[in-house]
Amino acid sequence: MKSLFLGTAALALSAGLAMADTVRLGTEGAYPPYNFLNDAGEVDGFERELGDELCKRAGQTCEWVTNDWDSIIPNLTSGNYDAIIAGMSITAERAEVVNFTQGYTQPSPSSYAAMSADVDLKTAVIAAQASTIQSAHVAESGATLVEFPTPDETIAAVKSGEADAVLSDKDFLNPIVAETDLMLIEDIYLGGGIGMAFRKSDSELHAKFDAAIASMKEDGSLNAMLDKWEIEGKF
Template identity: 60%
Template structure:
């Protein structure tokens, strides 16, 4: 028992040192455009990369970026592999039991269904990314939930007939809609879920949380966060 406590203390201490010297390792998925993705140069790109870099510059932090699979993104934050999560992660009561969040940098967003036609059976087999609030919603909706590790996998499931529809963040689904040159159409009704999207952190990293909250607050106050939201998500996106 003593060894276990010592090991836990050592891990917490190591995690606390992860951003010593004002260097912060930013964790993201890299597979959820336009929030985050890998560009043609092999670099993390997207709304959260631009926002994260801006926040770090405002708060005099040196930031580096790393990617991690979605299904283990929280465990690897807690293990000290990086210091933040900026990966389109909605703030929920369930997640707050394990990690902490900054204030939202994206307002409570709409999720939507996408299928091969507008009459897609949203109470049939619905694909969603594992560990998301959308997957939780589908599981409680009366539909049969089919979970996949990435957004691309959920789209492929609809394309090959494995699922009747996909349910995800509407902004993430837009590129796959016919309106944006994709193969699918909107089905059912939009649903507003979560408390908005924030930066995920370890509960012990209160100083880092304060710095990031300060930056987000300033960007809300001067309107620059809204400018960034419209740049990446369009003029119809929710703003602050």
């Protein structure tokens, strides 16, 4: 809006370039410890700390944008933000639409959690967040899949008896299991690790962040950050 009130074309161009230099990072803000909203309503978590450091190393000014998970890729491709950093597993299907950086985690386990260890996962009703690798796995497993927009709703479904078990990232489930009656009953490995996603047309920006991730791997700071947030998948 400010450019509408500038008195000269040169100032308008300058403002436009400044805006273009700001990289908008899209995240869900509802998937701790990767990303969540703190008491001040700000994006927090492992990916907030990681994203801020990557922006410094890439020489970019960044701002954070939250978006519902089920439309997070469409809103990237339509230009509502410039990158996704949201606990997104690298898969061949998603790579047809976006370009992923190298993973900033190794493939880490997903887990089934239930109120009882006696659940038959082959015939059970399994809750999973929609449009995730976990929901795709359940759909292919022969079990009955019930999908929910948010991860918290999948937990609520198991607690209420609407679902027999939930399948989600183990890093997400660990603190919930520690504080509730849910128990972990089986681990599986899905996807190719977690990475940032970019529009296929943004190859230069993609390369800057890919190089920043590589530099954090080389100097050990990425593993230190994974340790801090108690996330599996170190390098």
